[in-house]
Amino acid sequence: MNRKRTQKRQTVAPELVPERDDIMDFLSAANKPRSFKRIAGHFAVVDDAAQFALERRLKAMQRDGQIIKNRREGYGLVKKMDILPGRVIAHPDGYGFMRPDEGGDDLYLSAKEMRSVLHDDRILARVIGIDRRGRKEGALVEVLERANQQVVGRYIREGSVGVVVPDNKRINQDILIARVDSRKAKSGQYVVARIVQQPDRHTQPIGEIVEVLGTHMSGDLAIDIAIRSHEIPAEWPAILGRETEKIAAEVREKDKHHREDLRGLPLVTIDGEEAMDFDDAVYCEKKGKGWRLLVAIADVSHYVRQGSALDDVAQERGNSVYFPRRVIPMLPEVLSNGLCSLNPEVDRLCMVCELNITKNGRVKNFRFFEGVMRSAARMTYDNVARIAVERDSAIRKQNRSVSGPIDNLYQLYKIMHSYRKSRAVIDFDTGESRLIFNGRGQVVDIESALRNDAHRLIEEFMLAANVAAAEYLLENEIPALFRVHDTPKEEKLNDLRAFLAELGLSLGGDDEPTTADYARLLDHVRDREDRHLIETVLLRSMPLAVYSADNSGHFGLGFPAYAHFTSPIRRYPDLLVHRAIRYLLRRGSQQGFHYSKADMNKYGTHCSMTERRADEATREVMQWYKCRFMQDKVGEEFPGIISSVTAFGVFVELADIYVEGLVHITSLPIDYYHFDPIGHRLRGERSGRLYRLGNHVNVKVTRVDLEDKKIDFEMIE
Numbered sequence: 257m258n259r260k261r262t263q264k265r266q267t268v269a270p271e272l273v274p275e276r277d278d279i280m281d282f283l284s285a286a287n288k289p290r291s292f293k294r295i296a297g298h299f300a301v302v303d304d305a306a307q308f309a310l311e312r313r314l315k316a317m318q319r320d321g322q323i324i325k326n327r328r329e330g331y332g333l334v335k336k337m338d339i340l341p342g343r344v345i346a347h348p349d350g351y352g353f354m355r356p357d358e359g360g361d362d363l364y365l366s367a368k369e370m371r372s373v374l375h376d377d378r379i380l381a382r383v384i385g386i387d388r389r390g391r392k393e394g395a396l397v398e399v400l401e402r403a404n405q406q407v408v409g410r411y412i413r414e415g416s417v418g419v420v421v422p423d424n425k426r427i428n429q430d431i432l433i434a435r436v437d438s439r440k441a442k443s444g445q446y447v448v449a450r451i452v453q454q455p456d457r458h459t460q461p462i463g464e465i466v467e468v469l470g471t472h473m474s475g476d477l478a479i480d481i482a483i484r485s486h487e488i489p490a491e492w493p494a495i496l497g498r499e500t501e502k503i504a505a506e507v508r509e510k511d512k513h514h515r516e517d518l519r520g521l522p523l524v525t526i527d528g529e530e531a532m533d534f535d536d537a538v539y540c541e542k543k544g545k546g547w548r549l550l551v552a553i554a555d556v557s558h559y560v561r562q563g564s565a566l567d568d569v570a571q572e573r574g575n576s577v578y579f580p581r582r583v584i585p586m587l588p589e590v591l592s593n594g595l596c597s598l599n600p601e602v603d604r605l606c607m608v609c610e611l612n613i614t615k616n617g618r619v620k621n622f623r624f625f626e627g628v629m630r631s632a633a634r635m636t637y638d639n640v641a642r643i644a645v646e647r648d649s650a651i652r653k654q655n656r657s658v659s660g661p662i663d664n665l666y667q668l669y670k671i672m673h674s675y676r677k678s679r680a681v682i683d684f685d686t687g688e689s690r691l692i693f694n695g696r697g698q699v700v701d702i703e704s705a706l707r708n709d710a711h712r713l714i715e716e717f718m719l720a721a722n723v724a725a726a727e728y729l730l731e732n733e734i735p736a737l738f739r740v741h742d743t744p745k746e747e748k749l750n751d752l753r754a755f756l757a758e759l760g761l762s763l764g765g766d767d768e769p770t771t772a773d774y775a776r777l778l779d780h781v782r783d784r785e786d787r788h789l790i791e792t793v794l795l796r797s798m799p800l801a802v803y804s805a806d807n808s809g810h811f812g813l814g815f816p817a818y819a820h821f822t823s824p825i826r827r828y829p830d831l832l833v834h835r836a837i838r839y840l841l842r843r844g845s846q847q848g849f850h851y852s853k854a855d856m857n858k859y860g861t862h863c864s865m866t867e868r869r870a871d872e873a874t875r876e877v878m879q880w881y882k883c884r885f886m887q888d889k890v891g892e893e894f895p896g897i898i899s900s901v902t903a904f905g906v907f908v909e910l911a912d913i914y915v916e917g918l919v920h921i922t923s924l925p926i927d928y929y930h931f932d933p934i935g936h937r938l939r940g941e942r943s944g945r946l947y948r949l950g951n952h953v954n955v956k957v958t959r960v961d962l963e964d965k966k967i968d969f970e971m972i973e
Contacts, residue, residue, distance in 0.1 A: 273309045274299040276317055280333060283323065289330030321357065321380060321400055339380050339397055346375035348425040354381045354394055359745070363394030372396055372456050375426035376403035399454075406450045407431055408485040410963075411465065413443040420449040420463060424485050425964070429460050437464035445471050448484050473962060475697055478880040479579045482873040489573050490584050495565045500590050503559065507595070507603045511558065512628045515605070522632040522661045523552055525598050526714050529636050533576075533585070534598040535823045537606070537631050538717050539661060540668045546620065547613040547668050551721040552629050554596045555605035556824035557834040560587065562850060571859070574866025576826035579877050580691050585826070592825050600631045607834055609721040609821070613668065617675030622724040624837050633658045640666075640710035669713040672720065680772035682812055684791055689914035691881055699885045702913040718822045719813070725821035725833055730807060734846035735853045736836045737829045737860050739818045741801040741810040743768065752797040754934045759786070771814035788897060789950020793936065802864040803829050805856035829863050832856070879965045882915045886967055887960045893972060898951045901938055903931040906947050908955050908969050917967030919955060924971060 317323045321341025342356040350367040378401035381394035409422040419430035431449050449463035523537040540549040560566045577584040585592045608627045612620045642648040644666035652659045692701040729736040765773040781790045810818040824830040900907040905920040927940035936949035955969035
């Protein structure tokens with residue numbers, strides 16, 4: 257039904273348009289698709305403006321995969337048609353999968369079905385059978401949402417026609433570029449192409465070049481490619497300038513009124529050596545038989561108001577993105593490094609969580625308040641460790657004004673950490689790498705990023721403040737965002753238990769293991785040689801943490817409620833949590849709060865996406881730098897550990913430098929190898945040779961592909 261309306265669009269009262277649930281109940285009761293006329297008639301939607309609003313709601317429900325319109329213009333429930341909504345996961349070899357929104361097994365999509373879609377598109381698909389490998393096979397029904405509006409890659413021209421070969425290998429179709437749309441790009445250059453026509457069953461995607469990035473790959477270009485490939489907003493809109501021009505260099509006196517004054521307390525910030533924005537400051541003192549801990553957080557919500565251009569930009573970005581030697585901040589520098597940052601010896605506005613803690617380390621009670629503070633010192637993790645742990649007399653003398661307060665913080669940390677560990681904490685010994693650059697921006701070394709007790713001190717206090725924030729929001733029943741981490745899925749648990757059984761181990765908790773069950777197993781294997789293997793499999797059995805308006809607890813941390821409160825300069829969810837807390841502090845209840853639960857769920861979905869986007873982009877850049885570092889090491893031998901096992905070979909992570917490469921199955925000693933996904937191993941049929949996750953091996957670097965960001969190894973027997 258093509259319903260063209262020429263009248264002026266009018267605002268319609270929400271009560272005149274049926275809710276989604278009501279529409280779905282009607283279609284369910286009808287037990288067959290219904291036309292727009294039937295739906296409008298049932299709900300007495302008569303006038304043009306209301307019908308226009310109903311059409312928009314139906315389109316939104318189609319876009320979200322709740323309903324579908326058939327060829328007879330009838331609207332029906334997707335779940336009644338054996339159709340599943342989900343996202344496409346493309347494979348470089350042309351086929352792909354659809355991951356259903358509601359969980360469950362992925363649907364296999366053949367190369368033929370993948371012609372019409374690209375990686376991360378959201379689609380409706382129908383199960384059409386089981387393929388010869390026992391996988392559910394799907395067929396595309398409809399594309400709900402196109403995820404890729406632009407593509408970054410290398411431009412290749414042959415004659416009058418050119419293509420952009422995407423840098424993201426999951427986008428497995430080249431983008432056709434007519435000469436007139438090439439923007440005079442030269443063959444071999446890296447470019448950004450806007451997709452003007454998405455693929456279908458008969459035509460590959462068509463685009464036009466909108467930006468030429470360069471020819472020779474460098475670290476800066478690798479970052480530029482990652483930013484554009486993942487469509488990370490990196491430019492400030494012009495409208496932002498008018499708002500930031502009004503921001504004063506220092507806190508205005510009138511803004512300090514009606515706040516608790518903490519300027520007489522020696523609060524300190526503790527961050528990494530290269531940190532530029534300081535979100536949090538801490539201070540503690542003994543109080544009776546227990547302790548009083550103050551966690552002061554930059555009051556970003558005072559400056560970034562809902563509906564402002566600053567807020568729109570922060571929301572779109574979702575979080576700051578930290579590349580090697582370059583940051584894409586969530587907020588402009590005038591705020592992130594200036595007025596919001598808790599810089600030393602200047603007045604700053606803050607949102608404070610005050611926690612009263614027993615002598616045993618348990619949080620007895622807490623309160624939140626708005627404050628004004630003055631950081632006594634900008635401390636680094638290394639200096640704090642030297643002051644409190646190593647008791648370095650020279651550093652203590654150099655920082656004599658804060659050495660005593662830091663000793664108190666360290667003493668309280670040990671008490672709180674001991675209490676939390678007694679309640680069973682999952683503590684994975686995961687390693688991270690740090691790139692060491694020379695003055696020319698070249699990586700000269702890769703070393704382990706070691707965590708000391710100063711890192712753990714800040715982590716302990718931030719955990720306590722985040723838990724308090726979640727409890728405060730729940731107590732007051734205000735719409736908010738929680739950081740949730742679900743329990744492992746049944747399929748993952750079954751695979752994990754089968755793997756552990758082979759090692760003579762077991763995981764407690766039957767069908768519903770708890771955080772404590774995981775923690776006890778980790779403690780049990782702490783001194784085993786295969787500890788790294790077991791930790792890796794345990795970690796992979798758990799889902800990713802996300803943001804949600806529905807609190808379901810944080811399995812990994814073992815908290816029944818958890819929210820992000822401590823980093824509003826670099827995370828939008830923290831800013832939303834601050835707004836909810838401020839509203840409660842000033843109004844006394846959640847009545848009239850300008851966000852609904854539906855709003856929070858929308859922000860949760862978006863911020864979970866921007867977090868994954870940032871992780872993927874930074875991981876790609878790190879991999880490029882690691883490939884660049886290994887380029888002159890072809891032929892050299894290194895010890896390593898098998899970090900992943902697949903049907904086509906094993907990935908090996910080199911010891912100490914965390915560089916990962918592939919030993920392809922064709923590079924292994926000649927044999928027929930059988931892949932065991934439960935046991936995470938490849939076994940040679942004739943020789944019995946075994947390659948298993950966690951095995952220590954020696955490898956030789958045979959190839960480094962900087963363009964594809966891949967490293968190939970060969971086993972040294």
